[in-house]
Every structure is written in structure tokens, then in C-alpha cells.
Amino acid sequence: MKLLDEIKRRKIFCDGGMGSLLQARGLKAGELPETWNLLRPEVLREIHEEYLMAGCDIVTTNTFGANRLKFPAGGEFDLKEIIKAAVNNARAAVNRAGHGWVALDMGPTGKLLKPLGDLDFDHAYELYREVVEAGCEAGADLILAETMSDGYEAKAAVLAARENSSLPVFATMIFDEKGKLLTGGDVESAVAMLEGLGVHGLGINCGLGPVQMKGIAAQILKIASVPVIVNPNAGLPRSEGGKTVYDIDEEQFGAVMEEIGDMGVHVLGGCCGTTPEHIRELVRRCREKVQTLPEEKNRTVVSSYTHAVVMDRDPVIIGERINPTGKSRFKQALKDHDLEYILQEGVTQQDHGAHILDVNVGLPGIDEPQMMEDTVKELQSVIDLPLQIDTSDLKAMERAMRIYNGKPLINSVNGKKESMEAVFPLVKRYGGVVVALTLDESGIPDTAQGRLDIAERIYNTAAQYGIKPKDILIDALCLTVSSDSKGALTTLKTLQGVKERFGGKTILGVSNISFGLPQREIINASFFTMALAQGLNAAIMNPNSEAMMRAYYSFRALADLDRQCGDYIDRYGKLPAEGVGLGSTAEKSSLPQAQGLSAQGAKGPAGGSLGVRTAMGLSDCIRRGLKERAQEEVKDLLKEREALDIINHEMIPALDYVGKGFEKGTLFLPQLLMSAEAAKAAFEVIKDRMAGTGESQKKKGTVILATVKGDIHDIGKNIVKVLLENYSYEVLDLGKDVLPEKIVREAVERHVPLVGLSALMTTTVPSMEETIIRLRQKAPWVKVMVGGAVLTEEYAKTIGADQYCKDAMASVNYAESVIVQKERADR
Amino acid sequence: MNLRETLRYLGYRGHKPDEQTLSLIEECWRELEGAAVKKALYREFPLGFLDDGRLDMGCFKTKSQALSKNLADCGHVLLFAATLGIQADNLIRRYTRLKMSKAVVMQAAAAAMLEDYCDEINEELKQAYEKKGLYLRPRFSPGYGDFPLECQPEFLRGLEAGKRMGITLTDSLLMVPSKSVTAVIGVSSQKGDCRVKGCESCPQKECQYRRKAI
Incomplete structure (x- = not known):
């Protein structure tokens, strides 16, 4: 009988926890559980068999963390061998028990996808594809993507499963008590995406006990048009004498799971802390229940x-x-x-x-x-x-x-x-x-x-x-x-x-x-x-x-x-x-409603509302960081004066004033940036005007900015960008986590005079150094300025930078000295 | 709202903010309070001092003179992690694109909020342990002084911090969500000097963000 036929008439049961059972059999803290597929296959077979004997239908392979990130090529263990052994162990148990299906288990990669973290969506997809292919080859009956706390990662996993196998695919997410994923998604968004990708069943696992899951299960049942899966922990955990214990026992677990089954959930099992005893109790209570597939919700x-x-x-x-x-x-x-x-x-x-x-x-x-x-x-x-x-x-x-x-x-x-x-x-x-x-x-x-x-x-x-x-x-x-x-x-x-x-x-x-x-x-x-x-x-x-x-x-x-x-x-x-x-x-x-972000600047103390304009020139507005007012002022000025005149005699002096105040320590970063934003808003008005007349503002030169490979904290780089743009530099922002090759390629192709690099952590300074070395080889004309929390004047010198910039104004000053003064000298 | 710490992270060094900045700081705290999903986790492990000078923390071993000093008379350690959740990162990222001035204030406010949150949990733990006649040492985080970051993967795995609170690492061992903290807290039967904590224990004495003694 096939799983997708069987599920049309009766409850299907998953197995329970794996980690705690392995620990009880001697797995040490920090040891990778998946290695036991090869090292202790008899233990895995025994656990799977215990679950099957307790009455479960689906045994999940011990492959939760089996991916290329944890088992890199050339390491002690071969990823494919681990997956193959996992499927074989589960299959052996199924054969011995005489019933059951083998689910290829896929957990999260352990990394967050971009833009939250540093893992590319395509890379995540590839990681899962590899697991899917190995699992299918070894003969799994279905694929279970589980404990997914990020919808985007779940998409990569499900897509990989759907595109590289013809097996049924189940996906379960980890929601908190409010029904939210760790990355913020709600139940409805997760269900919509997973159903769209064509999963054969979806639901919730881990994180909560059955009691806390009831409400979320009800929400899912209301909207899902495919079978619903609920695999809770053995309750809410607490630590007792260094051991994790749960707030309900097998009996209570089974009782609540029966209620969940009666609500209409189609697939029931357990997660962390649950044992064959929990599953036995669950199966005993729900075995005889009949069920039908959910109706099409037509939403x-x-x-x-x-x-x-x-x-x-x-x-x-x-x-x-x-x-x-x-x-x-x-x-x-x-x-x-x-x-x-x-x-x-x-x-x-x-x-x-x-x-x-x-x-x-x-x-x-x-x-x-x-x-x-x-x-x-x-x-x-x-x-x-x-x-x-x-x-x-x-x-x-x-x-x-x-x-x-x-x-x-x-x-x-x-x-x-x-x-x-x-x-x-x-x-x-x-x-x-x-x-x-x-x-x-x-x-x-x-x-x-x-x-x-x-x-x-x-x-x-x-x-x-x-x-x-x-x-x-x-x-x-x-x-x-x-x-x-x-x-x-x-x-x-x-x-x-x-x-x-x-x-x-x-x-x-x-x-x-x-x-x-x-x-x-x-x-x-x-x-x-x-x-x-x-x-x-x-x-x-x-x-x-x-x-x-x-x-x-x-x-x-x-x-x-x-x-x-x-x-x-x-x-x-x-x-x-x-x-x-x-x-x-x-x-x-x-x-x-119209006052989202854009209205901020108008609410300042000196600003008043837009309606009541007091005499305040453009340069005052910029100094005080009043964005909307600055735009109004520049529109008025444009009626009488040339754009360039306004830029040179109103805006630049105001920016200089603020910049000097920042350097002296009488003005601080938020003010510097608010002024920059006001100036930028005024520039936008001028730009619109110029686009109409076909004029364009001459840039001083192009500066490449990048946060180096491995580093995803780019706030400092972005501050520098705002200020450089204010001072009429064309900024080519390559973003964060940028490969040295890319920076070098762009520097050469555009023949830029200046590159600015940022790094936050000691762990990423080496890639800054590598970038500089490569720039010296391929683009010897380029000046390199660096900045970031861990850098110092001295540190910057040892990695070969031309200039250490302690803050954003320092980068503007350096750009002026490299680009503007050079231009003057050339003339 | 912790104005003092927010200003410190913004580099004010004791200066008073202008009204516009002040209202921006208030606005950021409000938005963060609404968005942040705070989570904290800790687990106690026996502490071992190995012959080669390393410290055995149960789920990882590391070498750090500063930490060894900090833990000198401890028999156990609490491995501690806390985060404001990815939602704080989302806010910072959003304003990084839309309004840099707000992004830097948000960043500072989030740092201050996280530190407050850690202090709050730390204080609860301190009181709970004192009832048992045990005393906690100051929090000490990987990356402080000579305590290497390389222990982070095992540290987080030991707490199951990925699954339970969503803390992950990039290839270069930065935590995501970025507003996250991991720390070792020594547990000792001796009362100790608890005045020096976090910022003050860092050897980077010239750092522009360093906290000044009150």
C-alpha cells in the first residue's frame, strides 16, 4: 500500500525523538549524531525498530544535520555514505518489522540565507539537492523537510526535493507559541508557500509541546488543502539536575495528541524528548480512527x-x-x-x-x-x-x-x-x-x-x-x-x-x-x-x-x-x-498615512510643520537635517538661481559646517547623517530639474566601496557612502561579503582612483588584506582606504592600506586629497 | 529606554544630544520594543582546568588567559546566549536602505537593549544562584580579549541555540541575528569581585566606545 493511498483512510504515525535516545546510548555532547549511521549502525536499527514496534508508520533517517556544510568533501566522513547508511539502517528496521516507510530527513542547514545571513538561496538549494539525490539513490520512500524556522530555507529544501525526486514530500515548520517562525513568517504565509510548491503534507514540529501546538494546528487545518502533520516535543522542557525533563508524561502526551488527531490532523508523531513509549500511547489511542483527505479550501x-x-x-x-x-x-x-x-x-x-x-x-x-x-x-x-x-x-x-x-x-x-x-x-x-x-x-x-x-x-x-x-x-x-x-x-x-x-x-x-x-x-x-x-x-x-x-x-x-x-x-x-x-x-x-518615513525631517523642533514656514535658508535646513524643508527651499531657490550656484554656495558650505562640527566633536553621527539626508533630498530636486533640461551634474570621480568577504556588517560602509555621494562622488557600492576578485575586477574595469574597504571583525581583516594584495598586483594605481571597528592606524599599515579612516568624515577628507587635489595637480 | 548606553554607542562621550536626535532615539526604542523577539538560553556545565592550560567547558575546550583568570575559583560555568531576534536586524537593514541616520541610531539602541536584556537575565540568575550559596562571575564573551571566537560553533551547538533561538553563524563566525550575545558565566562557591564586567574587562583601553566609570 502506498503512503499517499493509505493516508486517505487512516491516521499516519511518525516516529519520535532521536537525539536523546542516541545520547542515552552513549553519544557524547558535541559528537555529530549522523556519524553513528556508519559507526554504530546496529544502534540506529534498534531505535528505528523500537519505533516501528511501537506502531509508527514512518521512520525518519538519522540525517537531520547531514549536509555538505557539516560534512565537507575530503573530510573524515563521506556525506553520501552517511546518507546511504542512514537509509539502509531505516530500511533494515522496516524489513525486520514488516511494515513502515523510510523518510529521508532534512533539517535546516544551520546557516541563515541572505539577506539575513551569508548563505545564497542557490547554495542552500544545492546543499539540499545533494542530500535528496543521495537519499533517493539509497531508496527512501518519502522526503521530510523538518524543523524549518525560515520559510526561504524551507523553499530551497522543498524545491530541491520536488525537482530532483518523484517521492512524496512533507514539510514541517517550527513555530513559536504566537504562531510565528523565527524569521517572522506567520502560519498563513508558510502554508501558502508550501502548498504552492506542491508539498504532499505540511505542518509543525519541535519547539513546543502538544498542548501549545493545538492552536497552531487548528489554524493550519482551517486553511490547508493538503494533509496536516503535527510532531511536537514531549512537552515544554526544563533543566533538572543538569538533565532535560518535560512538563507532561507519555500518558498526557498521548491524550493531547488524540485531541489533535480528532481536530483533523492527518499525520501524528513526536520530536525532541519523545520516545517509543510516547508513540505507543499515541498509536494506541488513534489507530482505529478513520479519516479523509482535507477538502479544497479554495482560497x-x-x-x-x-x-x-x-x-x-x-x-x-x-x-x-x-x-x-x-x-x-x-x-x-x-x-x-x-x-x-x-x-x-x-x-x-x-x-x-x-x-x-x-x-x-x-x-x-x-x-x-x-x-x-x-x-x-x-x-x-x-x-x-x-x-x-x-x-x-x-x-x-x-x-x-x-x-x-x-x-x-x-x-x-x-x-x-x-x-x-x-x-x-x-x-x-x-x-x-x-x-x-x-x-x-x-x-x-x-x-x-x-x-x-x-x-x-x-x-x-x-x-x-x-x-x-x-x-x-x-x-x-x-x-x-x-x-x-x-x-x-x-x-x-x-x-x-x-x-x-x-x-x-x-x-x-x-x-x-x-x-x-x-x-x-x-x-x-x-x-x-x-x-x-x-x-x-x-x-x-x-x-x-x-x-x-x-x-x-x-x-x-x-x-x-x-x-x-x-x-x-x-x-x-x-x-x-x-x-x-x-x-x-x-x-x-x-x-x-502619508507621513511614513519621508515626513521625519519635518517634525524637528525648529522645523515646525510644512504649512508654517518661517524664514530659514536652504543651508540652515541642511545644517539642522530638515529633509522636507530643504526640498521646499531648494525648489524656491531654483526659480531664481542656477543649480550649480545653489550647490556651491548653499549646500556645500552647509555640509562643510556640519562635517567640521563632527570632526571637532560638537556634532555627532546622527546629526551628520540627518544633514547628509537633507542635502541628498535637495540634490534629488536638483537632479529632477536637470533631467528635465538635459543638464547633468559633474561628478568628482568614482569610488568603489565594499565590505570585505566574510563580513556582513556594512553599516559603516553605508555611512561613508551617504557622505561621499553628498560630496559629489560617484559611489560604486559593491555591497557586503564581497569577494576580492570582484573588487579587483571592478577597480580595473572602471579604472577607479580610490577603493574603500570595511571590516568589522578580526576574523575578516585577513580578507581585507588579501583584497589589498590583489589590488596592488592588478590595479597598482588605486589608493585604498580602510575602516571598521577593529582597525587602527597601525593595523591598517600592517595590512598594506594607504589610509586608515577613523570615521566617515575622514574618508571624505581622504577622497578629497586623493581625487580632487590630484586633479588640480594634473591641471 | 536606556538613553545613556545608546548615546555611548553613538559616540557621544558624555555630550548631550540635540532634541531631534533625542526624538529619533525615542522613536527607535519604540519600534524596537515592538519588533524585537527576545530570547535567552543558558545551560550549566562542569568546568575543567586541563594540564595544557586549556579550559574544558563541557561542550568545548578553549585557551584564554583572561578567561582563566575570570574563572579561577569556579567549579562550573553557565553557557549563556541571548538575542533580540532577526526582527531587530530587519529593522536595521530596512533603515540602512531608507534612512541612514535612523539606521545608526537603531543599531545603537539595539546594542543597548540587548545589553540591558542580558543584564536582566544575568541578575535573575545571580539571585537564584546566591540562594544556593553560589556566586556568579561577570559575563565573558568569545571575542573579548584573548578568548577566541573559534569556539562559537561548539558553544552554540552545546546550547542548541540554532534550533531553540535561531542563532546561526556565518563562515567568519559572526552571529546572525547580529544582535546576539554568547557568554561564559563562572559559578563559584566563593564570593568574588563582580565589579568589572563586559566593556571594562576588554583590553582595548583606547576604544572610543569604552564605558567610563561613573
Whole structure:
């Protein structure tokens, strides 16, 4: 009988703890348990057999920590041999017991993935792939990825299992009592991602006892459409006379597990501290219970690494601003690989209330797959909203889906055969909800009927790939109403039809409707309300538009989606009556939501609010670090004076003043940086102006900055970057944990005059030294400045640096002496 | 909120902050209090002094004169770990991208918060042990003075700190989450001098962040 058949009718039982049983048999603290697969196979067989005799169905191999990081090539033990022996030991026990399945056990790698730690997603995938291949070769029956405390790592493990084997894959996560992963993800986000990746069962293990797991199990059962697994510890641990003991016994363990089984959990077992006795009691109580597979929950869900967004009655706002169409500044940012600008677009939309961010970085002449990957990585390292991957470049789509930390929204597929053949396999492989445009080879039908027919064809074709209707959002499409006066009605009718005919979910890019008309917001907002009334589930729109957000908040209040109008009152209750003029955008109004990060600077003591401007020049604003005020001042100044004049006679002197104060010890780092940020904001205004007139500001020269290989603490380097940019240097920031080769390659290719390196720890100074040595060989013209907590003047000399910079101002001064003065000398 | 320590980490050396910085510090503490997921773990091991001068801490052996001095009359050690969780790192990373001034203040506030948290747990332990007639020595962390960082993998494994509190190591032995501490706390039947702790016990006397005696 196969596991996936058996699970349809009865509870399946996993085994219990392994570590404590091995310790009881003589495994020493610090000894790697996996080595016993080879050294003491008889012990492993005995333990597996005890569990099987206690009634468990699934024995897990002793391979929790068996990966290339712990067993490097050429070490004392061969990884493949360890895994093979582990599977053989479990298989021998199964053969002797006459029943059971062997689960290849995969625990966490022990390292955190980037951007949290230093392990690449691809590297994590490779580590798991190796284990999967060895386990399959040895004849495992299923794969169990367990004790995963990071969803991203779980994704690497499950993807490796799914792509390199045909075995059933189970995955269990370790949640705390609040239902959170150590990396912050909640239950719903984990379930969405794992189901998207096609696991055959999912659940929770370790960390808690069965009592504490009940609530989390209930949450999972409510939303999961695949069998649910619960493998708790033997209770909550405490230390007694140097030994770990648990707060409940076998009897209590079994009793609570029976309750969990009765709640509907399909696979039951144990983790740390549980023994064959615990499993025996559990099996005794649950053996006769019948069960069926969970029903399809039919929920349309996407997720980020922290939370999920459900598309149902309550409409979802997808921010459309990360898109270069019609935006010259955005195009420039793409050409310059200016991720900071793109990030800012994302943050602003989040501050204004977007639930999901659309990401479109397509521009002729750029490497879109690379740009898409970089952008998605950057966004998901800072912003916790789910992303909508928006591209027609299939390579870019796949790259982004692969490294995405969650279950993404995909934009888009359409009714063309070619499109479906290309996109559906990706959706099936990586999981995701896909936007389906109701157009095909013959274009966009004029009628709702025509569009619904295409929708039906899309649903049917998706089903052939195993993609469920819940993972498809039908885009009813809207054409500009100025060219077709029936256009809006057709769209609305299509929305209605998708609900009625298929019970499906819908999405719409709302802004197209007003193309070619004046005051587009007016039409957009009304159309948006009409679409919402037809049950639109998600809108791709500009959340920075206050008119649109008003339509959204009003609709929710009117449609019984905002209890006691709480959200509406929160947002608009405090506004003065005159603050609600039509057509004003949130960026200009004083809405509380609009004041995310960007409003910080305005709240200072001397600043006052934006409305009450007292006489204060640009240079004062910069000295005091008042960002918004500085922007206003520079706009005023630009009416009368040349950009360069403003830079040289207002901004630079202010920066010098602050820099000197910092050096003298009368001003401190936060102030120095607030001033720098105010100056930067003012520069942005000037840059926008110059982009309009085709001028550009001359940079003094390029400086490469990098935090060296092995070091992931880059705060100091980033401070230096902010200041150097203020002083008109072009900074090429290579990031953290940067290989010496990469630094040398960039220095040579761009022939830069100066490289700045940072290192925080004594353990990473050697890679700083190595970088310097290589730079001397390949780029002898380069000056090298170094900084970081453990460095001193003397230490810097011994590793061959040209200059030790004790702080950020010192690096600016050194750059001035190397680059500016040299230039003068050359002249 | 521990303003004094936050300012020390920001390099204020006794100077008063301006109002804008002060409100930024308050804001950072508020956000951190909301985000941090504090966890602490400790486990007692018998302490052995080996003939070759090394110390045997149960789950690892190490050599450090400073630590040997610190543990001179101890029979046991507590291996201690604490963290603010990856959520503190997330905040710092977020502001590193969006607002550097806030990132540096956040970084300082998190360092101060972690130290306070360690002190709090340490104090509880101290009182619990004193009831048993035992006395704790000051916390001493790998990386302080000549106590090598190389023991970190075994140290953390001995506590199961990866699984139980999410502390991992990079290839160069830095802890992630970065706002994490590991420390050895000596347990002795003799009352000892407990005044010198953490910062003051470090030999880097010229460090600009060094705590000044009050």
C-alpha cells in the first residue's frame, strides 16, 4: 500500500525523538549524531525498530544535520555514505518489522540565507539537492523537510526535493507559541508557500509541546488543502539536575495528541524528548480512527516572507508605480541600476496603503532577467509586502519566481496557446497566483461574452497543468473610454460574468480607462468604485492617488467590509474640513498615512510643520537635517538661481559646517547623517530639474566601496557612502561579503582612483588584506582606504592600506586629497 | 529606554544630544520594543582546568588567559546566549536602505537593549544562584580579549541555540541575528569581585566606545 493511498483512510504515525535516545546510548555532547549511521549502525536499527514496534508508520533517517556544510568533501566522513547508511539502517528496521516507510530527513542547514545571513538561496538549494539525490539513490520512500524556522530555507529544501525526486514530500515548520517562525513568517504565509510548491503534507514540529501546538494546528487545518502533520516535543522542557525533563508524561502526551488527531490532523508523531513509549500511547489511542483527505479550501492567497494576502470580498490594492512606462526618471534609475530609487517607490506605495507591489523593470537595452532578480531581492529584503512579478520576459519571470521568498502573484498569462504553454509550467513549479488576461490570438473581444469564453479556456488549460481556479485571477481588461464609450460597461459585465459563470476571482488595471482624458483621477476613481461594486477582488492602481484611496475607503465602509467604519474614521477622522479638496494627492495632503518615513525631517523642533514656514535658508535646513524643508527651499531657490550656484554656495558650505562640527566633536553621527539626508533630498530636486533640461551634474570621480568577504556588517560602509555621494562622488557600492576578485575586477574595469574597504571583525581583516594584495598586483594605481571597528592606524599599515579612516568624515577628507587635489595637480 | 548606553554607542562621550536626535532615539526604542523577539538560553556545565592550560567547558575546550583568570575559583560555568531576534536586524537593514541616520541610531539602541536584556537575565540568575550559596562571575564573551571566537560553533551547538533561538553563524563566525550575545558565566562557591564586567574587562583601553566609570 502506498503512503499517499493509505493516508486517505487512516491516521499516519511518525516516529519520535532521536537525539536523546542516541545520547542515552552513549553519544557524547558535541559528537555529530549522523556519524553513528556508519559507526554504530546496529544502534540506529534498534531505535528505528523500537519505533516501528511501537506502531509508527514512518521512520525518519538519522540525517537531520547531514549536509555538505557539516560534512565537507575530503573530510573524515563521506556525506553520501552517511546518507546511504542512514537509509539502509531505516530500511533494515522496516524489513525486520514488516511494515513502515523510510523518510529521508532534512533539517535546516544551520546557516541563515541572505539577506539575513551569508548563505545564497542557490547554495542552500544545492546543499539540499545533494542530500535528496543521495537519499533517493539509497531508496527512501518519502522526503521530510523538518524543523524549518525560515520559510526561504524551507523553499530551497522543498524545491530541491520536488525537482530532483518523484517521492512524496512533507514539510514541517517550527513555530513559536504566537504562531510565528523565527524569521517572522506567520502560519498563513508558510502554508501558502508550501502548498504552492506542491508539498504532499505540511505542518509543525519541535519547539513546543502538544498542548501549545493545538492552536497552531487548528489554524493550519482551517486553511490547508493538503494533509496536516503535527510532531511536537514531549512537552515544554526544563533543566533538572543538569538533565532535560518535560512538563507532561507519555500518558498526557498521548491524550493531547488524540485531541489533535480528532481536530483533523492527518499525520501524528513526536520530536525532541519523545520516545517509543510516547508513540505507543499515541498509536494506541488513534489507530482505529478513520479519516479523509482535507477538502479544497479554495482560497486565493499570495504571500511575502512575513504574511499572506487573501483575495476575497475585501479588495486588494496592488501598487503599479514600480514600472518605467512613461517615467523618464524611472528609466534613468533602471539604466543606472539605481535600486534605491526603485525601493523608495515601493516604500512610498506601502506607506500609502498598497497591499501588494507590482514589479515591472522591462526596458529595452537592459538585462531584464538580472534586473528583475536584483530588484526582487532588494525589495523583499526591505519591504514585507507580497510582490507581483510583472514581465513578458519568461527568463525574468522564472528567475524572479525562483528566488522569491513566498508565493508570488504573476503578471501575466493570456488566452494565447503560446503564452499558456510558457507560463503555466512555471506557475506549477514554483507556485503562485497568475493574472490571466482575457485576450487571445485574435485580440481583445469587444463583448463580455467573448472575454468570458477566453477565461473559460484559460481555466480549462490551467487544469491540465494541475493549476486550480483559485490560483487564477481573471483580468477583465479595460480599454480607454475615450475611444470606446461602451468600453467600461463591457469590462464591468465581464467582472460580473466571471463571478456568476465560474465563481472566479478578478483583477483589473484600473488606470487605463481614462487614457487621453483630462484630470484622469476623477474618472479612475469612479470607475474603480463601479468595478468594486461588481465584486472586483484586486486592483492594479496608484495608491499614492488620494482620490483612488478615498474610493477604496468609502467602498469598504459602504459594503460592510469596514466594521463600524473604523478604518475610514482612522484615516479621515482627524482631517480638518478644508483638507479634503478633490483631486489633491496624498503626497501633498497631511494624511497620517502619508507621513511614513519621508515626513521625519519635518517634525524637528525648529522645523515646525510644512504649512508654517518661517524664514530659514536652504543651508540652515541642511545644517539642522530638515529633509522636507530643504526640498521646499531648494525648489524656491531654483526659480531664481542656477543649480550649480545653489550647490556651491548653499549646500556645500552647509555640509562643510556640519562635517567640521563632527570632526571637532560638537556634532555627532546622527546629526551628520540627518544633514547628509537633507542635502541628498535637495540634490534629488536638483537632479529632477536637470533631467528635465538635459543638464547633468559633474561628478568628482568614482569610488568603489565594499565590505570585505566574510563580513556582513556594512553599516559603516553605508555611512561613508551617504557622505561621499553628498560630496559629489560617484559611489560604486559593491555591497557586503564581497569577494576580492570582484573588487579587483571592478577597480580595473572602471579604472577607479580610490577603493574603500570595511571590516568589522578580526576574523575578516585577513580578507581585507588579501583584497589589498590583489589590488596592488592588478590595479597598482588605486589608493585604498580602510575602516571598521577593529582597525587602527597601525593595523591598517600592517595590512598594506594607504589610509586608515577613523570615521566617515575622514574618508571624505581622504577622497578629497586623493581625487580632487590630484586633479588640480594634473591641471 | 536606556538613553545613556545608546548615546555611548553613538559616540557621544558624555555630550548631550540635540532634541531631534533625542526624538529619533525615542522613536527607535519604540519600534524596537515592538519588533524585537527576545530570547535567552543558558545551560550549566562542569568546568575543567586541563594540564595544557586549556579550559574544558563541557561542550568545548578553549585557551584564554583572561578567561582563566575570570574563572579561577569556579567549579562550573553557565553557557549563556541571548538575542533580540532577526526582527531587530530587519529593522536595521530596512533603515540602512531608507534612512541612514535612523539606521545608526537603531543599531545603537539595539546594542543597548540587548545589553540591558542580558543584564536582566544575568541578575535573575545571580539571585537564584546566591540562594544556593553560589556566586556568579561577570559575563565573558568569545571575542573579548584573548578568548577566541573559534569556539562559537561548539558553544552554540552545546546550547542548541540554532534550533531553540535561531542563532546561526556565518563562515567568519559572526552571529546572525547580529544582535546576539554568547557568554561564559563562572559559578563559584566563593564570593568574588563582580565589579568589572563586559566593556571594562576588554583590553582595548583606547576604544572610543569604552564605558567610563561613573
